Amino acid sequence: MEFLNLPKLFASTFYAIPDYQRDYEWTNVQNMTLLDDVFSLFDASEGNHFFGAIVTIPYEESNGTNKSINFSDYNITDIKNIKHVVDGQQRLTSFSILAKAICDLIEEKFKNDSSFVKAQSRKLDSIYFSIYSKGYDLAPSLILNDNTGYCYNHEILKIASEEYSKKPKGAKRILGAYNLFKTEIPLRYAEMYGEDFSKERKFYENLVETLLNKVTMVEISCDASSNAFQVFDSLNGKGLDLTAADRIKNILMSWAPKEKRSQIWVNFEKKVGEGHLAGFFVSYFFYTKKKRISKNKLPDEFKNEYNSSTKDFDDFVKQLYEYGEIYGKLRRCETNNKNLNTVLESIKKLNMEQVYVMLFAAILKYGSTVISLKEFVDYSKTLIKLVVRMQVCEKSMNRLDSHFSTWISKMEESEIAIKDITSRIANDIKQIVPDENFKQSFAQFAPADNKVSEYYLIQIEEFLRRTINKDRNPVNLEGLSVEHIIPQEYSIPRWYENDVVPPELEETFAENVVENIGNKALIYGDDNSAANNYNYEKKLYIYKNGKKGQTQGIPCNTFVLIKQLVEDYPEKFIHEQVSERAKKLAEIAVQIW
Structure with missing residues (x-):
C-alpha cells in the first residue's frame, strides 16, 4: 500500500462518481476542518498528513450514465484509465476545489507576474486536469455527476458550457466550498502577517507546495464492487x-x-x-x-x-x-446527574463534537464533583444554545476555537465561578450569531436527519406547552416520530390541485420545501402511519381525530404544534404556508436558543 500525494494520485487516472453515489454534501464545517488541517502542515518543519483512503473499482458503463462529460469529446478511449469512486468522493472534490481556488487567487493577486502565475498554475493543474491526448482540451480529473458536475466544470474549472442550475444542493455546496476557500485563505495570511504584503508571494508558494507534497492518501483498488463495499464498510466502521x-x-x-x-x-x-x-x-x-x-x-x-x-x-x-x-x-450520557444526561443526549442528537471541549475543560478546572451541580447543567445548556445557532446558520464550528480559548483562559482565574463563565458565554453568543441572523437562517432550516429535526421540534413543542398550556411535563418520547406535513413521498398534483409550484422551486422542492422545518411536526407513530402520503384534507382528518383505535391521544389534543397547524391552515398547506410557518417557528426558536 503506497501513500500518494495529490499529483501522484491524479497522475494517470480519471476518477468518476458512479450513478448510485450520493451528491457532494460537504458544508463549510467539513471544508473549514480540511483547510485547518492543510494549514497545520504549512510550517516547512512539519511532515506529511494522512487524509485517509479512497476506495475504487473499475469503471462500469452501466453505472456511469449521469457523468458530466462525454469521454469521446476528450478522446478518452481507454476505460482502464477511468475508475469509479466507492469511497472518498467528498475529500477528492474538496481538494480539487481547494487547488483551483488557490490557483485563482494567485492569478488575481499576481497578474503582473505572469511567470510566477504560470509556474504555480502548472503545478496545481496536475490535481484537477488531465491531458489524455495531445491536441484535445483539458479533461477534468474528477468527473462528477449531472447538474453538480456541470456546475463544477463550468464554475470551478471553467471548461464547459452545458446548462446547469445553481439551486440544487450539490451545486450550492460546490460553490460554497469554492467561495469559502477564496475568502478564508487571504484571512489566514492576514492572521499570520497582518498588513505586511511583502511575504504574500512566499505564502502562496508555500501553500502550493504544502498541498502538492504534504497531503497524502491511499488508494485501495478493488476488482469487484462487492470487495469495494466490504472495504468501505470496514473503513467507515473504524473511523478516521x-x-x-x-x-x-x-x-x-x-x-x-x-x-x-x-x-x-x-x-x-x-x-x-x-x-x-x-x-x-x-x-x-x-x-x-x-x-x-x-x-x-x-x-x-x-x-x-x-x-x-x-x-x-x-x-x-x-x-x-x-x-x-x-x-x-x-x-x-452516563453521569450521576439525570438532568445533565438529558442535556448530553441533546448534544449527541445534534452530533456536535466541539461541545465536549468546553464540557471537559470545566470538569478539569472545577473537579469532577461539578457534574452534580445545577450550575454545570446551566453551563451545558448555554453551550447548546451556541452550537444550535452555529448549526442552523451553517457556520463552521472551528470558528469557535478562539472563543473557547478565551473562555478557558477565563476559567483559569482563581476565583471565577462556573456561573460567571456561563454568563460570559451567554453574552458572547449574541455577538457570535446575532438574533436576526439566527431567525433568518432558522426560517430556511431544512435538516434531512430526522433525529436533528426531532430535537428542534421537541424543544419548540415543550416551550409552547409551558408558555401556552402551562404544562411542564416533557413530551413522551415513546413511539414519537417526525411528521412531514407535505409527505416525503409527495405528489405535486395531489398537494397543489389548482395551485402551481413556482418553477424555481421544482428542482429543490424535496430539499427546501419538504425538509424545511416549517413542514414538520411531532406525532406518534400510529397516527403518522395513518396520515401516510395522503392529501392535506385527509391528513387534517387524522390530525383532528387520530387513527381509529389509537391509544396515545388525538394529535391536535396532544401536540400544540399540531393544534396550531390545524387552526392556522384549515384548508391548504403548500410552499407558501411552509414558509410562513417556518418564520413563526423561527420567532419561537430565538426565544429558546
Missing part, C-alpha cells in the same frame, strides 16, 4: 479518528512495562469508548494548551505531556484513566 489514537497507543505501549502492556490500552479504551479516543485527546490538550491541537500533532503532544510530567508511569496512567472515565461518561 483512530489514525492518531493508534499512534498514541503505540507510544504508550513502548513506555509500559512488558507485564502491563496487554491491558493498559484495553482498559483505557473501555473507559473512553473506542470511537471517542481522538476526541478525548483533542479536548484534553485544548484545555492544557488553550488551543486546538490538530490530530496529526496529538501523538507528539502526548509525548511532551509525559516527558514534562513529574509523575511516574503508573501515576501518569492512573490520571489518564480518571480523565478518560469522566470523558467517556460525558459521551455515553
Whole structure:
C-alpha cells in the first residue's frame, strides 16, 4: 500500500462518481476542518498528513450514465484509465476545489507576474486536469455527476458550457466550498502577517507546495464492487479518528512495562469508548494548551505531556484513566446527574463534537464533583444554545476555537465561578450569531436527519406547552416520530390541485420545501402511519381525530404544534404556508436558543 500525494494520485487516472453515489454534501464545517488541517502542515518543519483512503473499482458503463462529460469529446478511449469512486468522493472534490481556488487567487493577486502565475498554475493543474491526448482540451480529473458536475466544470474549472442550475444542493455546496476557500485563505495570511504584503508571494508558494507534497492518501483498488463495499464498510466502521489514537497507543505501549502492556490500552479504551479516543485527546490538550491541537500533532503532544510530567508511569496512567472515565461518561450520557444526561443526549442528537471541549475543560478546572451541580447543567445548556445557532446558520464550528480559548483562559482565574463563565458565554453568543441572523437562517432550516429535526421540534413543542398550556411535563418520547406535513413521498398534483409550484422551486422542492422545518411536526407513530402520503384534507382528518383505535391521544389534543397547524391552515398547506410557518417557528426558536 503506497501513500500518494495529490499529483501522484491524479497522475494517470480519471476518477468518476458512479450513478448510485450520493451528491457532494460537504458544508463549510467539513471544508473549514480540511483547510485547518492543510494549514497545520504549512510550517516547512512539519511532515506529511494522512487524509485517509479512497476506495475504487473499475469503471462500469452501466453505472456511469449521469457523468458530466462525454469521454469521446476528450478522446478518452481507454476505460482502464477511468475508475469509479466507492469511497472518498467528498475529500477528492474538496481538494480539487481547494487547488483551483488557490490557483485563482494567485492569478488575481499576481497578474503582473505572469511567470510566477504560470509556474504555480502548472503545478496545481496536475490535481484537477488531465491531458489524455495531445491536441484535445483539458479533461477534468474528477468527473462528477449531472447538474453538480456541470456546475463544477463550468464554475470551478471553467471548461464547459452545458446548462446547469445553481439551486440544487450539490451545486450550492460546490460553490460554497469554492467561495469559502477564496475568502478564508487571504484571512489566514492576514492572521499570520497582518498588513505586511511583502511575504504574500512566499505564502502562496508555500501553500502550493504544502498541498502538492504534504497531503497524502491511499488508494485501495478493488476488482469487484462487492470487495469495494466490504472495504468501505470496514473503513467507515473504524473511523478516521483512530489514525492518531493508534499512534498514541503505540507510544504508550513502548513506555509500559512488558507485564502491563496487554491491558493498559484495553482498559483505557473501555473507559473512553473506542470511537471517542481522538476526541478525548483533542479536548484534553485544548484545555492544557488553550488551543486546538490538530490530530496529526496529538501523538507528539502526548509525548511532551509525559516527558514534562513529574509523575511516574503508573501515576501518569492512573490520571489518564480518571480523565478518560469522566470523558467517556460525558459521551455515553452516563453521569450521576439525570438532568445533565438529558442535556448530553441533546448534544449527541445534534452530533456536535466541539461541545465536549468546553464540557471537559470545566470538569478539569472545577473537579469532577461539578457534574452534580445545577450550575454545570446551566453551563451545558448555554453551550447548546451556541452550537444550535452555529448549526442552523451553517457556520463552521472551528470558528469557535478562539472563543473557547478565551473562555478557558477565563476559567483559569482563581476565583471565577462556573456561573460567571456561563454568563460570559451567554453574552458572547449574541455577538457570535446575532438574533436576526439566527431567525433568518432558522426560517430556511431544512435538516434531512430526522433525529436533528426531532430535537428542534421537541424543544419548540415543550416551550409552547409551558408558555401556552402551562404544562411542564416533557413530551413522551415513546413511539414519537417526525411528521412531514407535505409527505416525503409527495405528489405535486395531489398537494397543489389548482395551485402551481413556482418553477424555481421544482428542482429543490424535496430539499427546501419538504425538509424545511416549517413542514414538520411531532406525532406518534400510529397516527403518522395513518396520515401516510395522503392529501392535506385527509391528513387534517387524522390530525383532528387520530387513527381509529389509537391509544396515545388525538394529535391536535396532544401536540400544540399540531393544534396550531390545524387552526392556522384549515384548508391548504403548500410552499407558501411552509414558509410562513417556518418564520413563526423561527420567532419561537430565538426565544429558546
